[in-house]
Amino acid sequence: MRKAWIVVAVLALGGLLWFGLGRKAEVANALDDPLAFVPDDTPYVFANVESMPADVVARYVKQSDAQFGQWRQQLKKLEDALAEGADKASAADASDLDEAKSEAVGEDSSEVAHEESNTSAKSEASRRRALAWLRAFSAELEPSTGMRALMQRMGLDTSLKTAVYGVGLVPVWRTTLVDPAAFEAFVERLQKAAGESFPQVQLEGVEAAWRIAIADAPISVIVAVVGKHMVVTVAPAEGDDGLRQLLGLERPATSLARSGGLQSFNRSEGFLPYGSGYLDTARVVAQFRVPATPLESAFLKALDSSKPSLPAECEADAARLVTALPRLSAGYLSLDVGKVETVTRIDLSSQIAQALMKLRAPLPGLASATHALGSFGSALKVSELPGLGNALGSALNAEPLSCPALTGVNDAVTAVRTQLNNPALFAAGPVYNSLMVAVDQLSFDMDTKTFKELVGRVVIGSDNPASLIATASSFVPPLANLKLSPDAPPQPVPAELLAGAFEQPVFVAMNKGAIGISVGAGEEKKLPSYLEAGSAQPLLYVRYGGALMVKLADMMRDQAQDLPEPERSEMIDSAQMMADVYGTYIQSLEMSVEFTPKGIELHQTVAMAN
Numbered sequence: 001m002r003k004a005w006i007v008v009a010v011l012a013l014g015g016l017l018w019f020g021l022g023r024k025a026e027v028a029n030a031l032d033d034p035l036a037f038v039p040d041d042t043p044y045v046f047a048n049v050e051s052m053p054a055d056v057v058a059r060y061v062k063q064s065d066a067q068f069g070q071w072r073q074q075l076k077k078l079e080d081a082l083a084e085g086a087d088k089a090s091a092a093d094a095s096d097l098d099e100a101k102s103e104a105v106g107e108d109s110s111e112v113a114h115e116e117s118n119t120s121a122k123s124e125a126s127r128r129r130a131l132a133w134l135r136a137f138s139a140e141l142e143p144s145t146g147m148r149a150l151m152q153r154m155g156l157d158t159s160l161k162t163a164v165y166g167v168g169l170v171p172v173w174r175t176t177l178v179d180p181a182a183f184e185a186f187v188e189r190l191q192k193a194a195g196e197s198f199p200q201v202q203l204e205g206v207e208a209a210w211r212i213a214i215a216d217a218p219i220s221v222i223v224a225v226v227g228k229h230m231v232v233t234v235a236p237a238e239g240d241d242g243l244r245q246l247l248g249l250e251r252p253a254t255s256l257a258r259s260g261g262l263q264s265f266n267r268s269e270g271f272l273p274y275g276s277g278y279l280d281t282a283r284v285v286a287q288f289r290v291p292a293t294p295l296e297s298a299f300l301k302a303l304d305s306s307k308p309s310l311p312a313e314c315e316a317d318a319a320r321l322v323t324a325l326p327r328l329s330a331g332y333l334s335l336d337v338g339k340v341e342t343v344t345r346i347d348l349s350s351q352i353a354q355a356l357m358k359l360r361a362p363l364p365g366l367a368s369a370t371h372a373l374g375s376f377g378s379a380l381k382v383s384e385l386p387g388l389g390n391a392l393g394s395a396l397n398a399e400p401l402s403c404p405a406l407t408g409v410n411d412a413v414t415a416v417r418t419q420l421n422n423p424a425l426f427a428a429g430p431v432y433n434s435l436m437v438a439v440d441q442l443s444f445d446m447d448t449k450t451f452k453e454l455v456g457r458v459v460i461g462s463d464n465p466a467s468l469i470a471t472a473s474s475f476v477p478p479l480a481n482l483k484l485s486p487d488a489p490p491q492p493v494p495a496e497l498l499a500g501a502f503e504q505p506v507f508v509a510m511n512k513g514a515i516g517i518s519v520g521a522g523e524e525k526k527l528p529s530y531l532e533a534g535s536a537q538p539l540l541y542v543r544y545g546g547a548l549m550v551k552l553a554d555m556m557r558d559q560a561q562d563l564p565e566p567e568r569s570e571m572i573d574s575a576q577m578m579a580d581v582y583g584t585y586i587q588s589l590e591m592s593v594e595f596t597p598k599g600i601e602l603h604q605t606v607a608m609a610n
Contacts, residue, residue, distance in 0.1 A: 032176075032227070032228060032229075033161060033257050034047060034161055034162060034163035034174040034175065034176065034229065035047055035049070035163055035255060035256045035257035035262060036251065036255050036256075036257040036258070037163070037172075037174055037229075037248040037251060037252070037255065038163055038165045038252070038255055038256040038257070039165075039167065039252035039253075039254070039255065039256075040252065040254040040255060040256055040258070040259040040261055041254075041283060042165045042166050042167070042256070042283070043166045043168075043169060043279065043280055043283040043284045043287065044164075044165065044166050044277070044278065044279040044280065044284075045163060045164065045165040045166070045256065045262065045277045045278065046163070046164045046165075046275070046276070046277030046278075046330070047161075047162065047163035047164070047165070047256075047262060047275070047276070047277060048161055048162060048163075048273065048274050048275045048276075049262055049263055049266065049273035049274075049276075050161075050273040050274060051158075051159040051160065051161055051274075052158075052159075052274050052275075052335070053274075053335070053336070054158075054159075055336075055337050056335060056336060056337055057158040057159070059337050059585075059608065060147075061146070061147045061148055061158060063581070063584075063585045064146070064147040065145075065146035065147055066580060066581075066584065066585075067577065067580065067581065068141075068144070068145075068146055068147070070573070070576070070577045070580070071141065072138070072141055072142070073573060074573075074577075075134065075137070075138045075141065076138065077570065077573075078134060079131065079134055079135055079138065082127065082130060082131045082134065083131055129194075129196070132193075132194040132195055132196070133190070133194045133196075135193065135194075136189075136190045136191075136193035136194040137190065139189075139193050140153060140154075140186070140189065140190070152179075152182070153182065153186060154182065154183055154186045155177045155178060155179040155180060155181070155182030155183030155184075155185075155186060155230075156175075156177065156178065156183070157176070157177075157178035159178075160175055160176045160177075160178075161175070161176050162174065162175035162176070163175075164277070167233075167245060167246055167295065168287060168293060168295060168296060169284070169287055170233065170234065170242075170246060170295065170299070171233065171234065172231065172232070172233045172246055173231070173232040173233070174229050174230070174231050174232075174248065175229065175230050176228060176229060176230075177225065177228050177229060177230050178228075180207060180225045180227070180228055180230075183225055183230055184207070184208045184225055187208075187210065187223070198210035198211060198212055199211045201222065201224070201240065201243065203240060203243060203244065203247070203249065204249075205226065205249045206224055206225070206226050206247060206249070207224075207225040207226065207227070208224065208225045209222060209223065209224035209225070209247070210222070210223050210224070211235075211237075213237065214237075217237070218236065218237050218302040218303055218304075219234050219235065219236055219237055219299070219302060219303075220234065220235060220236075220237045221233075221234055222234065222235050222243065222246070222247070224247055226247050226248060226249070229248070231246075231247050231248065233246045233247070235298075235299075236298050236299060236301070236302035237302060238302070239298070241294070241295075241297075241298035241301075242294065242295040242298040242299070245294075245295055246295070262276065262277075265278065265329075266331065269329060269331060270333065271331030271332060271333065272331065272332040272333070272334070272335055274332050274335050275331065275332055276329075276330065276331030276332065277329070277330060277331070278327050278328060278329040278330075279327065279328040279329075280326070280327055281321070281322050281325055281326055281327060281328075282322045282326065285310065285318050285321075285322055288307075288308060288309055288310040289309070289310050291307070292306075292307040311403070311404075313402055313403060313404075314402075314403035314404075314405065314406070316402070317401045317402060317403040317406050318403070320401075321406075323349050324348065324349050324352055325346065325347065325348060325349075326347050326348075326349070327347040328344075328345070328346055328347065329344070329345045329347060330342065330343065330344040330345070331343065337608060338607065338608055339605065339606065339607050339608065340605070340606045340608075341603070341604070341605045341606075342603070342604050342605075343601055343602065343603050343604075344601070344602040344604075345598060345599055345600070345601045345602070346599045346600040346601075347598055347599045348598070348599035348600065350597070352599075353595070353596070353597055353598060353599050354597070355388055355391065355392075356388075356595040356599075356600070357595050357596075357597065358381065358384045358387075358388065359380055359381045359384050359385070359388065359539070359595060360379070360381060360537040360539075360594070360595055361379040361380055361381040361433040361434055361461065361537055362379065362433065362434065362461055362513065362533035362534075362537055363377050363378075363379040363434045363436060363461060363533060363534075363536065363537060363538060363541065364434065364436065364459045364461045364513060364514035364516070364530070364531050364532060364533040365377065365436035365438060365457065365459030365514070365516065365530050365531070365533075366436060366533070366534060366536055366538075366541060367532065367534050368438060368457075368526075368529070368530050369436055369438040369541070369543060370543060370590070372438040372439060372440050372456070372543065372545075373439050373440055373441065373442060373544070373545050373547055373548045373551075374438070374439045374442075374543065374544040374545065374548040375436065375437065375438035375439070375541070375542070375543045375544075376436075376437050376438075376541070376542055377434065377435060377436035377437070377438075377538070377540070377541040377542075378434060378435055378539065378540050378541070379433060379434035379435075379461060379537055379538060379539060379541075380433070380434070380539060381429075381433060382425060382428050382429045382432055382433065383426075383429030383430060383463075384429075385420045385425055385429070386420050386421050386425060386426065386429075388420070389416055389417040389419075389420030389421065390417060390420075390421070392413055392416075392417065393413055393414060393416075393417035396409075396410055396413050396414075430463055430464050430467065431462050431463070431464050431465075431467050431468040431471060432460070432461075432462055432468065433461040433462055433463060434459075434460065434461030434514075435458070435459070435460055435461070436457075436458070436459040436460075436461075436541075437456070437457075437458050438456055438457055438459075439454070439455070439456035439548075440455040440456055440520070441453050441454065441455035441456075441520070442454060442455075442456075442548070442551055443551070444555055446555065446558040446559055450503070451502065451503070451504070453504075454502065454504055454519055454520065455504070455519060455520030455523060456518075456519050456520065456523075457516060457517060457518045457519065457523065457527070457530055458516070458517045459514055459515070459516045459517075459530055459531060460514060460515045460516075461513060461514050461533065462513065462514060462515065463513070465484075465486075465510050465511075465512070465513070465514060465515045466484070466485075466486075466510070468515065469482065469484060469510070469515065476497070478494055478496050478497050479497070481494055482494075482508060484508065484509070484510045484515075485510065486510055486511050486512045487510075487511050487512075487528070488509070488510070489509070490507040490508060490509035490516075490518070490524040490527045490528070491507060491508060491509070492505065492506065492507055492508075492524075493506040493507065493508050493517065502519055504519050504520050504521065505519075505520065505521055505523070505524070506518070506519050507523070507524035507527060509524070509527045509528055509531065510531070511528070511531045511532075513531070513533060514531040514533070515531075516530050516531045518530070536594075537594065538592040538593060538594040539593045539594055539595060540591075540592060540593040541590075541591070541592045542590070542591045542592075543588060543589065543590040543591070544588065544589055545587065545588045546582035546583055546585075546586040546587055546588065546609060547582075547583070549578055549579070549581075549582035549583070549586070550578075550579045550582060550583040552578070553575040553576070553578040553579035553582075553583075554575070554579075556571055556572075556574065556575035556578070557571075557572055557575045559571070560572050560575070583609075584609065585608060585609055586606065586607075586608065586609060587607040587608060587609045587610075588605075588606075588607045589604070589605075589606050589607075590603075590604070590605045590606075590607075591603065591604045591605075
């Protein structure tokens with residue numbers, strides 16, 4: 001028994017030592033994490049819990065380095081264009097001023113001239129200022145050999161952590177600095193090169209801060225170095241009220257770092273820790289249910305306004321809207337050197353989400369489109385649209401929105417309901433569900449304006465493809481010569497229907513759910529398989545390969561030959577940048593929008609070239 005107590009005592013002592021000593025580094029890291037400054041109840045946040053994997057960062061840096069020279073060229077061209085525009089504008093302003101003086105008959109010509117002169121001076125000052133800052137940034141690029149070198153000059157590092165969030169509704173961007181002194185030096189160099197100095201903000205605990213005025217606005221942008229963080233926010237143009245809270249000198253009572261709220265959010269949504277976030281509509285609405293905070297009061301004073309409150313008659317409507325659209329969210333689903341996959345979601349109530357799910361329709365041809373050079377598709381159950389409009393209209397008629405600011409929604413829904421009950425939709429519903437266009441090979445002759453090479457297909461999804469052909473035949477009589485039947489072998493499209501548009505063979509085929517047209521030698525053999533529909537039912541689908549962008553770059557170069565200088569060189573340079581980026585680093589980009597049980601989702605996937 002005595003030995004057992006000794007073991008317990010040793011374990012307890014060890015735990016205390018770890019808690020008091022071993023966790024010091026962990027606590028220190030947590031206190032320096034941008035999430036430690038994000039209120040746990042923030043209305044919106046997007047941040048990374050962990051830095052991106054080193055191999056992924058290395059790939060992005062390598063890709064950026066390859067474009068560095070082109071960036072310099074593009075900036076130089078922009079500088080030249082801006083300088084030329086400023087000179088032309090100065091001459092034009094002078095001419096306009098003379099004209100204004102001559103036309104000021106019966107008026108105080110000196111007053112007109114003074115007003116025109118002030119306007120001209122302000123416009124000219126804005127142009128010159130933009131040009132000066134552009135040149136200042138170009139000067140920072142010049143000595144940098146690549147992205148890492150540029151970030152080092154700015155005091156940044158590829159392992160940075162960052163957070164964009166709201167203190168109340170006020171936006172704050174906070175990111176880690178590896179060398180705060182280098183960032184301060186970077187800002188000072190920019191100011192010196194641009195010939196402009198920003199007023200500095202003096203606050204205890206702030207290493208450096210600059211106030212950047214916004215023209216004709218009572219608020220300004222604040223850029224600050226606080227500890228090892230760069231912080232960017234907005235604040236009243238005068239005074240320091242609220243700055244301590246915005247800059248994190250006064251920390252939130254409970255932060256996302258302490259609560260682990262973002263980690264929990266990532267687990268529930270399946271997001272990786274490298275970048276995710278949300279906008280919570282309930283928290284946004286809640287801001288208007290409480291009296292102004294000291295921070296809000298500072299802004300309201302600068303704006304010479306009072307805080308709007310949520311009227312009692314709007315409470316029920318606000319609750320309905322929050323229930324209908326509780327959140328917007330986004331995050332990474334996968335991230336490695338070979339693939340980046342993200343999703344952005346509009347979260348909807350289950351009732352609305354299920355109603356929208358009825359609009360889903362099969363998208364025949366999608367399976368083959370995922371490997372095409374370029375493809376575009378859309379699918380929508382048109383026959384379900386009138387029913388959706390009627391259901392939404394009936395719900396609002398039974399309980400219309402009564403909040404004065406929202407009553408217009410009632411009228412809008414009534415108008416939409418009328419449009420969705422258009423006879424044309426009832427006619428299209430039984431015969432049209434989807435469209436898919438995919439191109440596998442493409443080559444265009446700029447001289448003859450014809451395709452030298454074209455291989456692809458068009459697939460139309462329908463509940464009644466035979467009826468669709470019959471309807472189309474009434475507008476295009478030669479279509480009646482097509483004797484299509486489900487699952488019959490593909491047949492060639494009559495030459496009179498093509499009108500010389502294609503030199504390649506064109507075939508058409510049909511099954512019980514789709515009509516397909518193939519272009520290209522031998523493509524008719526694959527056409528029946530293109531008509532099949534899989535389980536995926538996106539509302540919108542877009543995909544293009546890096547090879548397509550290279551081909552488009554080649555077409556741009558050909559087109560540029562007929563242009564005068566400097567347009568010719570500019571188009572050729574743009575084409576080269578496009579070819580370099582997509583041809584070297586991007587295998588394909590894919591995007592889809594779909595209705596899901598959670599709401600409306602936008603999926604994006606970038607496959608990297610080996």
